Amino acid sequence: MTEPLLKIRGLTLEGLSDETWTQIVNGVDLDLHRGEVLGLIGESGAGKSTIGLAAMGFTRDGVRISGGSVEFDGIDLVNARMGVKRDLLGKRIAYVAQSAAASFNPAHKLIDQHTEAPVEHGVMNEKESQEDAMRLYERLRLPNPEEIGFRYPHQVSGGQLQRAMTAMAMSCRPDLIIFDEPTTALDVTTQIEVLAAIRDIVEQFGTAAIYITHDLAVVAQMADRIKVLFRGDEVEEAATRTMLDSPQEDYTRSLWAVRSFERPEKPAPAAGAVPVISVDAIDAFYGDVQVLRGVSFDIHEGRTVAVVGESGSGKSTAARCITGLLPPRSGVIRLDGEELPLDYRKRSKEQLRQIQMIYQMADTALNPRKTIGEIIGRPVEFYRGLKGAKRRDRVAQLLHEIELPPGEYIDRLPSELSGGQKQRIGIARALAAEPKFIICDEVTSALDQLVAEGILRLLARLQDERKLSYMFITHDLATVRAISDEVVVMKDGEVVEQGPKREMFSPPHHPYTDLLLSSVPEMDPDWLTNLLEERGRDNIGDAAVNKMA
Amino acid sequence: MTTLLGFLGVLAALLVAAFAARAAGQRTSNAYLRDMTFAGAFGWMLLLAALAGGVYLYAFVDGAVFFRWAVQFFAVAAVAAFLFRLAGRSVGTEATKKGFRQMPLTASFGLLTILLYALTAILAPLLAPYGQSEVVGTVNMLPGGDPATGGDPAHPLGTDQIGRDLLSRLIYGAQNTVGIAFATTCIAFFVGGALGFLAATIGGWFDNILSRAVDVLMAIPSLIFALLLMTIASAWAGNQQWQLTLYMIFIIALIDSTRVFRLARAVGQNIVVMDYIEAAKLRGEGLSYLIFREILPNATAPLLAEFGLRFCFVFLTIAALSFLGVGIQPPLADWGTMVRDLAQFINFAAFSPLAAALPLMAAGAIALLTVAVNFVVDWVLHRSSGLKD
Numbered sequence: 001m002t003e004p005l006l007k008i009r010g011l012t013l014e015g016l017s018d019e020t021w022t023q024i025v026n027g028v029d030l031d032l033h034r035g036e037v038l039g040l041i042g043e044s045g046a047g048k049s050t051i052g053l054a055a056m057g058f059t060r061d062g063v064r065i066s067g068g069s070v071e072f073d074g075i076d077l078v079n080a081r082m083g084v085k086r087d088l089l090g091k092r093i094a095y096v097a098q099s100a101a102a103s104f105n106p107a108h109k110l111i112d113q114h115t116e117a118p119v120e121h122g123v124m125n126e127k128e129s130q131e132d133a134m135r136l137y138e139r140l141r142l143p144n145p146e147e148i149g150f151r152y153p154h155q156v157s158g159g160q161l162q163r164a165m166t167a168m169a170m171s172c173r174p175d176l177i178i179f180d181e182p183t184t185a186l187d188v189t190t191q192i193e194v195l196a197a198i199r200d201i202v203e204q205f206g207t208a209a210i211y212i213t214h215d216l217a218v219v220a221q222m223a224d225r226i227k228v229l230f231r232g233d234e235v236e237e238a239a240t241r242t243m244l245d246s247p248q249e250d251y252t253r254s255l256w257a258v259r260s261f262e263r264p265e266k267p268a269p270a271a272g273a274v275p276v277i278s279v280d281a282i283d284a285f286y287g288d289v290q291v292l293r294g295v296s297f298d299i300h301e302g303r304t305v306a307v308v309g310e311s312g313s314g315k316s317t318a319a320r321c322i323t324g325l326l327p328p329r330s331g332v333i334r335l336d337g338e339e340l341p342l343d344y345r346k347r348s349k350e351q352l353r354q355i356q357m358i359y360q361m362a363d364t365a366l367n368p369r370k371t372i373g374e375i376i377g378r379p380v381e382f383y384r385g386l387k388g389a390k391r392r393d394r395v396a397q398l399l400h401e402i403e404l405p406p407g408e409y410i411d412r413l414p415s416e417l418s419g420g421q422k423q424r425i426g427i428a429r430a431l432a433a434e435p436k437f438i439i440c441d442e443v444t445s446a447l448d449q450l451v452a453e454g455i456l457r458l459l460a461r462l463q464d465e466r467k468l469s470y471m472f473i474t475h476d477l478a479t480v481r482a483i484s485d486e487v488v489v490m491k492d493g494e495v496v497e498q499g500p501k502r503e504m505f506s507p508p509h510h511p512y513t514d515l516l517l518s519s520v521p522e523m524d525p526d527w528l529t530n531l532l533e534e535r536g537r538d539n540i541g542d543a544a545v546n547k548m549a
Numbered sequence: 550m551t552t553l554l555g556f557l558g559v560l561a562a563l564l565v566a567a568f569a570a571r572a573a574g575q576r577t578s579n580a581y582l583r584d585m586t587f588a589g590a591f592g593w594m595l596l597l598a599a600l601a602g603g604v605y606l607y608a609f610v611d612g613a614v615f616f617r618w619a620v621q622f623f624a625v626a627a628v629a630a631f632l633f634r635l636a637g638r639s640v641g642t643e644a645t646k647k648g649f650r651q652m653p654l655t656a657s658f659g660l661l662t663i664l665l666y667a668l669t670a671i672l673a674p675l676l677a678p679y680g681q682s683e684v685v686g687t688v689n690m691l692p693g694g695d696p697a698t699g700g701d702p703a704h705p706l707g708t709d710q711i712g713r714d715l716l717s718r719l720i721y722g723a724q725n726t727v728g729i730a731f732a733t734t735c736i737a738f739f740v741g742g743a744l745g746f747l748a749a750t751i752g753g754w755f756d757n758i759l760s761r762a763v764d765v766l767m768a769i770p771s772l773i774f775a776l777l778l779m780t781i782a783s784a785w786a787g788n789q790q791w792q793l794t795l796y797m798i799f800i801i802a803l804i805d806s807t808r809v810f811r812l813a814r815a816v817g818q819n820i821v822v823m824d825y826i827e828a829a830k831l832r833g834e835g836l837s838y839l840i841f842r843e844i845l846p847n848a849t850a851p852l853l854a855e856f857g858l859r860f861c862f863v864f865l866t867i868a869a870l871s872f873l874g875v876g877i878q879p880p881l882a883d884w885g886t887m888v889r890d891l892a893q894f895i896n897f898a899a900f901s902p903l904a905a906a907l908p909l910m911a912a913g914a915i916a917l918l919t920v921a922v923n924f925v926v927d928w929v930l931h932r933s934s935g936l937k938d
Contacts, residue, residue: 361824367843
């Protein structure tokens with residue numbers, strides 16, 4: 001066996017928190033051969049990004065390498081001089097960040113940023129590099145490869161930007177690329193296009209890559225080998241197929257099992273039953289731009305309606321219309337058959353109480369300067385007039401229901417909680433109003449899979465106990481499958497298709513639903529290959545969406 | 550010409566030294582020395598050269614009296630700040646002890662200074678040996694208290710142009726200048742903060758009218774605007790000096806509240822878009838709950854920092870107005886007026902450093918408080934930004 005391209009031995013990293021250094025990666029070994037793709041997976045805080053950066057001999061501020069070695073092609077990156085590292089980075093080792101939008105300089109054209117590294121490193125001159133960029137753009141199937149480079153970052157879509165960034169990483173034909181969650185921020189239909197492009201180009205140039213992600217199905221498509229990390233420790237490492245078919249460790253199996261949660265669909269509501277919320281032909285505008293066109297759907301008692309669609313499809317806008325934050329220009333919204341004033345300021349306290357909301361980002365949804373007791377206690381006091389000891393008892397009871405021990409949490413601030421716990425507090429605040437109907441806006445998309453599953457189970461239990469109705473906004477079809485009774489598919493501000501979950505997940509579909517469903521990565525490592533053969537290279541992603549319009 | 554050549558020579562020597570130091574550093578295994586940039590090495594060399602220059606000036610140049618005083622004062626201040634922090638760490642509740650443990654020396658110095666100023670202002674009648682308008686001695690007596698150099702032990706800081714004791718006037722000045730500045734800043738914050746948050750929360754036409762009005766006020770240079778208004782006010786006040794002081798407080802508060810309004814509105818707008826504000830609105834909460842219970846707790850850090858800075862500006866404005874003759878009126882002691890009255894003594898610096906020190910004492914009192922407040926503000930800002938994540 002030849003010497004590996006990248007050899008990491010016993011790497012330990014320390015992070016600065018509260019002015020003391022604590023170990024965040026505890027001795028990880030890693031070998032990467034030329035042309036090989038290694039997937040690093042784990043939950044947030046597992047240390048995968050930190051290891052990815054350390055593989056380039058780089059650490060973020062407040063992180064330091066405290067032990068072990070990183071050898072790239074025989075060069076010791078831990079002790080190398082800055083000048084030596086500068087010669088390697090960009091030329092032989094490249095990095096693709098999660099958010100291309102935040103990584104490109106908005107003040108320069110794409111191609112100028114692309115040519116910077118090759119010209120600086122003396123690999124090519126400006127003109128050669130520009131021509132090379134166009135060839136790479138073509139390979140990555142960007143539209144108008146001759147011209148797209150001369151645009152500014154804000155003038156291209158998110159998926160195109162991520163591909164342009166991959167092209168930029170390729171500009172010096174590096175030996176190693178670190179991909180740090182390159183598709184996490186993208187919609188499913190866009191993600192698939194970027195995945196296909198990355199895989200193609202890595203194969204064509206025989207580049208070695210480290211692919212960092214928390215999404216198992218994605219890593220299954222991309223990696224030859226998978227390494228699972230948990231809180232700075234390696235859990236196990238194996239070839240992709242072995243890892244998927246027969247994981248050895250309990251932790252890995254628990255990651256695999258998350259996707260299996262699915263609650264049975266409830267029976268259809270009785271004919272003639274009055275829906276809890278009925279949205280009837282609403283049109284909504286931001287300024288003069290119409291964002292909702294005749295959207296109608298009903299939500300019955302004790303049922304979950306999942307609203308799915310890509311970013312910009314109008315699903316969150318529909319929620320804002322129901323809450324009254326964005327009064328629709330025409331249409332009717334009914335609560336229990338009674339027409340609601342369209343503006344929330346005109347609704348009665350009782351009407352406001354019945355509709356509650358849980359937000360995607362628990363960080364911004366909870367006032368950081370208030371204790372948990374105050375956050376949950378306020379609606380209790382506001383709607384039910386409970387004060388003092390009674391209020392505290394009620395808050396404790398609510399905390400108990402969301403499975404957090406009250407004594408421990410009631411006096412904490414949100415910053416002292418984990419992401420999943422914060423989301424639970426958001427749920428408790430909604431429950432405190434004792435509503436009939438709760439809007440869940442992407443409540444699990446910012447969470448790790450295990451934590452997200454806990455939240456979904458909690459929501460399902462509360463629904464059964466209290467006959468709650470949910471409007472569940474999400475772009476993740478696995479979540480839809482897990483929790484919904486009915487599905488509403490939205491695209492460009494219109495409802496494309498709606499019906500019971502059973503019907504929606506079995507053919508025949510509306511072509512857009514079909515595209516959405518088929519774009520969700522599956523755990524099968526051959527899935528992407530098969531899909532590309534089946535649909536054809538030009539029938540995925542933006543291209544396919546545009547064909548439909 | 551020779552000065553220029555000497556300067557260039559020193560620069561060249563520094564560049565060479567930096568290059569040599571960097572080359573030597575690259576052979577070591579210490580990561581900081583190894584990866585040091587040329588600019589970084591030059592900076593270190595410059596620092597060393599400046600230190601050497603300072604030592605030379607302190608030890609061998611006789612004329613550098615003020616430099617020597619500054620160094621001595623700096624050393625005393627550092628020791629005092631260190632001792633103050635040490636005391637803070639061993640006395641008080643757990644919370645204050647923890648605060649003192651994480652405090653940098655600058656903040657401890659700032660706190661100590663502010664504390665001393667406050668004590669001086671409160672205890673002024675007890676501390677001051679004479680009254681603030683009492684004529685007690687010969688005019689223009691030099692500070693130092695040494696009869697050989699023209700002083701008098703009874704007046705350690707000398708007397709002013711009509712024979713009032715300067716130490717007493719400095720002490721009473723703390724009461725007048727600092728007290729008035731504090732009251733003015735509080736009014737400015739109450740008015741500007743409340744209107745700013747209202748504008749951010751209500752938005753729309755309300756925000757537009759207020760913001761444009763503030764733009765108009767801000768378009769006029771503040772000192773000239775204050776002068777103009779003070780001239781009008783002095784006509785209204787007639788002979789009533791206390792009325793004029795009252796007008797001055799409101800005028801400066803009004804002008805400064807526009808700056809506070811801008812900040813409060815900007816901070817408020819960032820908070821208003823948060824989901825927790827949306828949740829509170831959807832709950833049906835009223836305006837006062839939104840502003841005082843949801844927005845204000847999240848805006849305290851920037852507002853507090855601004856309070857410190859604003860206090861300094863107000864303070865300087867009052868001193869400037871007094872210097873120009875329309876601020877705090879005689880015979881009330883005020884640092885700005887003291888600087889103006891004694892300003893011509895600065896011309897004697899070359900002959901008698903003690904004479905030049907007369908106006909500098911009041912100026913130094915202003916400068917010291919400004920620096921101290923800024924140290925504390927920096928620390929508060931640093932702490933609150935650290936708490937956010």
